[in-house]
Amino acid sequence: MIQYLISVGTLAAITAILVLGVNVRWGLAGELDLGYYLFPAVGAYVYGVITLPSAKTQPGVSYVLGLHQPFIVGVLGAAAAGALLSLCIGAVALRRLRANYFAIVTVATTIIGYTFISQYTPLFNGYNGLYGITQPFADNLNLTLQGYSDFFFGLCVAALIAIYTVLELIRRSPFGRAVKAVRENEVAALAFGRSVYKLRLKAYVIGGVVGAIGGSLLVNYVQAFSPTAWSPLETFLLYGALLVGGTANNLGATVGAVVVLIAFPQLALLLPDFGKNADALPAIENMTVGLLIILTLYFRSGGLVPELKTMNGQLRTGGHWNRRASKTPPDLEARDVAAAA
């Protein structure tokens, strides 16, 4: 049972990282990226080809690189690939396209990426994908299977905490506030001198990097990655998790990931057996998860943890702010403000 919970917890931590990436793009910046799963997938593939040995050592397999590098190099490579891909797509799609058109472009880009990766075998071994990915630090640690599962769970939780902390610092910073301002009213942000394009592109890249890091952990967990492991549709589950948890709020994103992608499917497992059709139960499980998402959104439209009011890095109540405000010198001039800025 403990082993099972460790396994589920590991998946929950990885999924939470993926949803945090969606949250930066959609929750914070309002970029409806319907092709988000491309970034975890690219992160997974790039991690794979950096850590795997050369394809020449394995007959019938072909992929680029094969550098046989350690875990950390693989993760950094995946993050860099996520950033580069985000820059390429974002630089085009975010400059001129707005809202719906941007969403359509992201879907189209992911379909192109999915088809290319599936069909062009020399890149990531085509539809068969990458397999035989070694577990990080397994050789150095000499742990039992159980012990290694515990270690990898700890590694994923540590990665989640690190990414959560970084994203929380960003969300509470003036940069996060400016990105939210762009999301809330782009023209007003322009009118007050914000470069909307640059702010949106930065948020897009951050989301891509987080997604790619999540993907690199995911490929460690499943130890293989092929187009069957991901499709453009996976993105919608991540959005479902974010909406249920609460958008523009890292706590909500994490809670949503655990609830929708881990707890709901576990609840669906409690359903009784339906007939002798082997496909019936998975289908009913999927429908149950969908229904639970709809019910949660119906009864709690802001999500389980709605967007929090933050100010200058701290959650604020009226009293708290007023007490601080009364201590600030009232005679500051506009030029002081300009100097500070």
Add this chain to the structure above:
Amino acid sequence: MLQRLPEHNDERPARVDPTASSALPERQTETAALVVNDLWRSFGGVVAVQGCSFDVRPNSITGLVGPNGAGKSTVINLVSGLIKPDKGRIYLDGEEIQGHAMDWVSRAGLIRTFQVAREWPKLTVLENVLAAAPAGHRETVWRALFGRRATRREEALLEGRASELLARLNLTHVVNELAGRLSGGQKRLLEFARVAMVAPKVVLLDEPLAGVNPVLGDELGRAIQGLRDDGATVVVVEHNMGFVERICDTVVVMATGRVIGEGSMSQLRTNQDVVEAYLGRTAAHE
């Protein structure tokens, strides 16, 4: 033949030598805070602005009035960079700004408001004001992760200024409310707080009294005068002529996309073109 306009870029333009500008013999480029010279803009077959020219004295309040369809809002949109002119020049403190994007123009010192208040609804009132302050180096990812102490220091200073402005506009009690929950009038006042936070050279106000009750109108009038007292030059597009007469030092009258009169309200009352533009030719002669 349309004049080629500068491309959008993030570089500030070189300061224009007014003596070298042959295009502006009659405009006060050297002394005016804002100069609009021979501005043209059409939408399809409709020429909304045709040869519009006027100057705005520094540290003054100038009314931009005219009947519906006169092209006032289009001029505001052109000057603020929301849309590009087909032809013409705009100088802000002697620098050419036409053709640049709105964010660039804003950073150059010209801030505008809109007919409908454009607050950031899911940011609190205080956040709205802080987010309007010049970005400087605060709004970078690097600062978010590694420069928190400096950011806190600067934000404290900005919060002090913001709380002072909000108190002046009677918004202290809603400082932690989400801006989207404010009343229409409060949103207008918040807009003034945001503008004042920037300490701009020039402010363009597009129908600030739209949907505002008379009592609040007086408050907005004082807020506009407050902007001028803080050193800004204000241009107000407004239909309420009583309000314009009360707060404006100079009035520019537009009709059919061009300026038909400039001066004080008393001077304009005797201007036959202005009277006809507002009342129609027949009524004006009755």
